[in-house]
């Protein structure tokens with residue numbers, strides 16, 4: 001029985017076509033800037049998203065860290081959400097390695113950071129305070145898509161106060177696919193539209209896009225070549241024949257963006273299939289992540305039960321199911337059946 005792994009969209013295997021692209025990639029030493037496949041990916045993503053330059057990174061964590069350290073100096077501060085990956089899930093790297101103070105604020109229900117809260121947390125120029133330098137947002141955040149009107153207003157607010165704007169777009173293309181209807185159904189145009197509100201954007205290729213490794217940080221030529229590149233080297237991210245990996249990401253950029261719509265459809269299908277189960281509350285998914293709240297009394301044996309039926313998820317009282325390239329409709333139906341069996345005994 002093939003396991004239906006819904007723990008994360010990071011568990012995907014490279015497709016045969018992706019492996020072929022990797023095998024065929026021309027390679028060079030990227031520390032010398034000589035790897036044509038890395039350069040191709042960087043140039044393609046920068047152009048697609050409307051930035052001057054881009055830099056291939058081993059991970060999204062490193063990409064966000066290099067971005068924060070490129071925007072902020074020691075003693076500066078960035079405004080960020082309580083549940084943002086850059087703040088909560090990256091080991092406190094910006095504070096530890098960058099001496100950058102986070103100013104976390106609570107999210108609104110839709111995942112956004114309320115503008116009034118952002119404004120209230122921008123410090124005056126006074127020796128008592130850290131210097132507020134950057135607004136860092138995340139899209140999608142917890143699978144939710146930040147509204148375009150919000151991005152535009154948050155961006156204007158940041159600019160008014162002289163703050164730089166960074167987007168953790170680990171799942172930028174999930175957000176883009178979800179709002180593509182506002183861009184003539186073109187997800188690439190939607191991604192560019194989202195990015196137009198930011199000075200830098202970090203995109204993960206190892207999530208829904210299905211590449212084995214890699215993120216790319218986009219920004220101005222100055223930010224990328226003068227600052228981020230130095231931080232990447234210092235944090236140990238200078239790679240040699242990295243084109244092998246960049247080729248997988250480039251393949252994903254060309255072939256795995258539009259198909260994210262299928263993941264979103266399967267997530268909706270899963271949520272519908274769980275609707276109405278006694279002891280289960282399902283949040284309607286906007287992209288590829290389904291959150292399911294489980295009555296505490298019923299939570300204990302659930303993950304083991306699912307596992308015994310060949311279905312993997314994460315969480316306890318709040319389960320997370322993530323659809324991706326290696327999950328199909330039958331897999332989702334198996335997950336629904338296993339959940340029904342557990343909660344209804346059928």
Ligand SMILES: *Cc1c(COP(=O)(O)O)cnc(C)c1O
Pocket residue numbers: 058059060061062064085086138168170171204206207215
């Ligand atoms: C996964 C993720 C990252 C970091 O990715 P790694 O490649 O695992 O370091 C950053 N931000 C968000 C929102 C993510 O989901």
